[in-house]
Amino acid sequence: MPEGVGLVKTQRVVVFDRDHPLTLDSGAVIEEVEVAYETYGELNEDRSNAVFICHALSGDAHAAGIHEGDDPNRPGWWDNLIGPGRPLDTDRFFVICANVLGGCKGTTGPSSIDPATGEPYGLRFPLIQVRDLVNVHRALLAKLGIEKLLAAVGGSLGGMQALQWSLDHPGEIGGALIVAASARLSAQNIAFSAVAREAIMRDPDFADGDYYGTGKRPDRGLALARMIGHITYLSEESMREKFGRRIQDAEVPRYGFDVDFQVESYLHYQGQSFVERFDANTYLYLGRVMDYFDPFADPVRTRTQIAGGDTRFLVLSFDSDWRFSTEHAREMAGELRAAGAPVTFREISSPHGHDSFLFPTPDYHQTVAGYMDRLEASV
Amino acid sequence: MRADLDIVAGLVGRDQNVLDLGCGDGTLLETLIERQGCRGLGVERDLDDFHACIDRGVPVTHGDLEQELRRTGTETFDCSVLSLTLQAVRHPDRVLEEMRRVAPRQIVSLPNFGHWRLRTDLALRGRMPVTPMLPYRWYDTPNIHLCTLADFEDLARQAGLEIRARILVDADGRRKSGLTGRAPNLLAKGAVYSLSA
Numbered sequence: 001m002p003e004g005v006g007l008v009k010t011q012r013v014v015v016f017d018r019d020h021p022l023t024l025d026s027g028a029v030i031e032e033v034e035v036a037y038e039t040y041g042e043l044n045e046d047r048s049n050a051v052f053i054c055h056a057l058s059g060d061a062h063a064a065g066i067h068e069g070d071d072p073n074r075p076g077w078w079d080n081l082i083g084p085g086r087p088l089d090t091d092r093f094f095v096i097c098a099n100v101l102g103g104c105k106g107t108t109g110p111s112s113i114d115p116a117t118g119e120p121y122g123l124r125f126p127l128i129q130v131r132d133l134v135n136v137h138r139a140l141l142a143k144l145g146i147e148k149l150l151a152a153v154g155g156s157l158g159g160m161q162a163l164q165w166s167l168d169h170p171g172e173i174g175g176a177l178i179v180a181a182s183a184r185l186s187a188q189n190i191a192f193s194a195v196a197r198e199a200i201m202r203d204p205d206f207a208d209g210d211y212y213g214t215g216k217r218p219d220r221g222l223a224l225a226r227m228i229g230h231i232t233y234l235s236e237e238s239m240r241e242k243f244g245r246r247i248q249d250a251e252v253p254r255y256g257f258d259v260d261f262q263v264e265s266y267l268h269y270q271g272q273s274f275v276e277r278f279d280a281n282t283y284l285y286l287g288r289v290m291d292y293f294d295p296f297a298d299p300v301r302t303r304t305q306i307a308g309g310d311t312r313f314l315v316l317s318f319d320s321d322w323r324f325s326t327e328h329a330r331e332m333a334g335e336l337r338a339a340g341a342p343v344t345f346r347e348i349s350s351p352h353g354h355d356s357f358l359f360p361t362p363d364y365h366q367t368v369a370g371y372m373d374r375l376e377a378s379v
Numbered sequence: 380m381r382a383d384l385d386i387v388a389g390l391v392g393r394d395q396n397v398l399d400l401g402c403g404d405g406t407l408l409e410t411l412i413e414r415q416g417c418r419g420l421g422v423e424r425d426l427d428d429f430h431a432c433i434d435r436g437v438p439v440t441h442g443d444l445e446q447e448l449r450r451t452g453t454e455t456f457d458c459s460v461l462s463l464t465l466q467a468v469r470h471p472d473r474v475l476e477e478m479r480r481v482a483p484r485q486i487v488s489l490p491n492f493g494h495w496r497l498r499t500d501l502a503l504r505g506r507m508p509v510t511p512m513l514p515y516r517w518y519d520t521p522n523i524h525l526c527t528l529a530d531f532e533d534l535a536r537q538a539g540l541e542i543r544a545r546i547l548v549d550a551d552g553r554r555k556s557g558l559t560g561r562a563p564n565l566l567a568k569g570a571v572y573s574l575s576a
Binding site for chain 1: 418420426429430432433434435436438439440441442450452455
């Protein structure tokens with residue numbers, strides 16, 4: 001693989017303030033919104049090469065490259081896709097990634113200070129929707145002087161943002177690349193989401209969301225939520241291959257209720273490392289963003305939205321993904337097509353379950369690269 | 380563009396919503412979209428062809444056309460196209476019925492196994508024919524359901540389809556006229572049909 005984008009820095013900008021507050025789709029108002037974002041590559045003269053990366057539930061603005069002082073072997077979360085010569089080629093594209101509204105990685109969210117009280121929002125942060133996440137991205141683009149995107153790209157919750165964006169704002173996105181996403185969570189998805197939420201909210205240290213500054217955090221609940229989530233991100237096959245029934249650090253089982261199998265140890269580690277970098281309230285808010293997502297609720301509206309726009313869609317799914325299975329992707333492609341949109345669809349073979357969108361599977365990257373080349377050529 | 384695709388494009392007409400089953404590299408759809416104001420969707424199993432469609436900006440689903448047809452909603456298209464592919468599908472009868480279900484008009488092109496050269500090859504040499512239009516040998520051919528024009532016309536009727544137009548073609552897919560029309564099942568190397576329910 002060629003060299004990546006090298007050293008990068010997360011930047012911050014205030015996109016809504018007291019004079020120009022953010023009004024959410026629900027009508028609620030957030031007085032001040034700051035956005036953390038990164039950019040890679042150069043914006044060209046006619047500002048036609050901007051590509052926006054929308055991140056998933058646990059992602060952040062650091063999509064590619066290395067932060068100063070960080071382990072060079074641990075670049076941004078989508079580094080294999082973004083960089084010179086990579087499918088999102090930073091020699092040709094200006095790539096932007098921003099932490100979402102409600103996040104905990106620099107963009108205003110439930111852990112931010114509510115200017116009205118001087119205290120962290122906690123659960124007083126208003127409920128948000130994918131639509132609101134998109135509007136904050138758009139405010140960032142306005143600050144950067146970009147009116148139209150060559151493409152919006154995202155996996156999982158990121159794909160949902162790319163989809164909603166293209167529907168709500170016709171003419172703003174040349175191509176929407178929607179990977180391992182869903183236009184409507186299934187009852188099973190919502191059920192898993194409910195268990196994760198319960199795990200957090202029943203943690204005694206949750207304190208109704210007001211755990212900031214108490215010295216306690218609902219770490220046990222958040223770790224449990226992450227463990228549950230992680231099971232749904234992997235496939236049975238990848239778990240079998242990775243862990244099988246092997247015992248952690250031993251040949252024979254210890255027989256007991258402590259962590260014994262390798263898969264248990266792995267989940268435990270995933271849970272623990274997650275609480276060190278993530279906020280429980282953000283998990284609740286973004287989980288709910290996904291649960292309520294329903295962009296095709298009104299077919300007549302969808303038709304009007306598609307008719308008014310010129311977005312081309314690439315919808316990709318992975319055969320081992322059972323969180324957002326290929327059926328989710330087919331349904332999304334079907335609804336877009338029924339509304340008249342040009343949609344290219346492919347199911348890609350990959351053993352990594354829902355997480356497949358993060359892996360550098362050559363087959364997957366070839367399709368993304370080909371689609372980007374075409375979008376660039378049609379500008 | 381292949382000459383037979385020119386004929387197909389002519390039969391499709393303008394401003395149609397077209398489903399191209401086994402769309403190859405997307406040449407036909409690109410022409411229909413860019414020159415004839417059509418919308419369209421291709422279905423293609425071959426990955427190189429799938430990526431060629433992306434390169435042309437033609438919307439395409441990667442997959443098996445028989446499965447994709449089953450997933451396609453009733454009357455979601457104006458016109459379904461199957462060019463030089465019927466002979467390669469597992470269930471030609473079901474494919475025709477499904478094409479009828481998803482669109483009121485169907486365009487099908489196929490090689491004619493009843494052409495006199497093929498008949499004499501088999502009759503005189505006792506060998507499975509290999510021709511420019513059917514270049515494979517019996518063991519490596521994707522063409523598992525070869526038929527004559529007469530056979531196809533029977534099947535079309537059986538599927539409740541009416542033949543609106545039949546254009547006879549030579550091995551290059553060019554329109555043949557004159558003598559060929561006297562005994563098409565014997566003299567035409569192939570044909571493009573325009574059908575409707």
